[in-house]
Amino acid sequence: MSILFSRECEYALQAVSYLALKPAGELTSIKDLTKKLRIPYHFLAKILQRLVGKGLLISQKGPSGGFGLAAPAESITLFHVVDAVDGSDFLHRCVMGFPECSGKHPCAVHGTWGDLREKVYQMLVNQNVAQTAQEMRKPEYRD
Amino acid sequence: MSILFSRECEYALQAVSYLALKPAGELTSIKDLTKKLRIPYHFLAKILQRLVGKGLLISQKGPSGGFGLAAPAESITLFHVVDAVDGSDFLHRCVMGFPECSGKHPCAVHGTWGDLREKVYQMLVNQNVAQTAQEMRKPEYRD
């Protein structure tokens, strides 16, 4: 299966949301993150490094080092994260996989899916990680 | 990446749509199907066999054998095909991958995604393969 985003992308969304919960400037170690989220340590490390490379996160080595948002949480949308990890091809591909499907040669659900896809896009663009962070305040995520 | 359905599922949707174009009862060989759709022969064979197993298609061996729909095209929806191949987990999973996300502990986009997902479901249920078959009448798919 495969629900819109790769596992890596889902992890990225969760991790960035968690970081958005911390005061700006505070760094969080991978160890801390894996304790809250249930994401394999080394896999998460790789994902965070990639997000640093994309400019979404900053990092610092050494004791009291870790990762933090590179910009205010309000300014980072879910789409920024998705685009950095999975890219945005899903906004263009035919849902039935027809290579010929396009505005000129639409498949049977081209229009319907196009509308829905646009709404998914709006959802991702309108939601910033300060908002999704609220999720992490729930009891399931507390120490 | 991963746009909602697996490659196998996309191929299944295309193949069933193509079969829906033929008069009821007429059988189509794998060779014929691969000529129109650009799907690897043996992979398509495997997919068709699975659809026979699921009761969506019928098959017959030997010369002039092949595959055909097991029911009237109007009665087979896209959802029947998707469910047979990929299952319907995508109707339940959290789009951000939070294991805890549910009606009781919704994530930030739980509601928004729930609405969109329901619309995707409606799209699949309301579209039968007689309708999607029309797509295949277009010049790109003619001999």
Place this chain on the structure above:
DNA sequence: TTAAATTAAGACAAGAAAGTCTGAATAGCA
């Protein structure tokens, strides 16, 4: 009854995604 055309079945291979491990680099601190 034999030959040809087809599906059936399942082992195998290649590729991609997910996850693991190790060693190096860096930073803080005693």
Place this chain on the structure above:
DNA sequence: TGCTATTCAGACTTTCTTGTCTTAATTTAA
């Protein structure tokens, strides 16, 4: 300085998906 905690980088492994191949079974028709 040297110790420790951390990220960085990349090779490696495992698992899943996608695709290929081979052989058997079935059907039709000459």
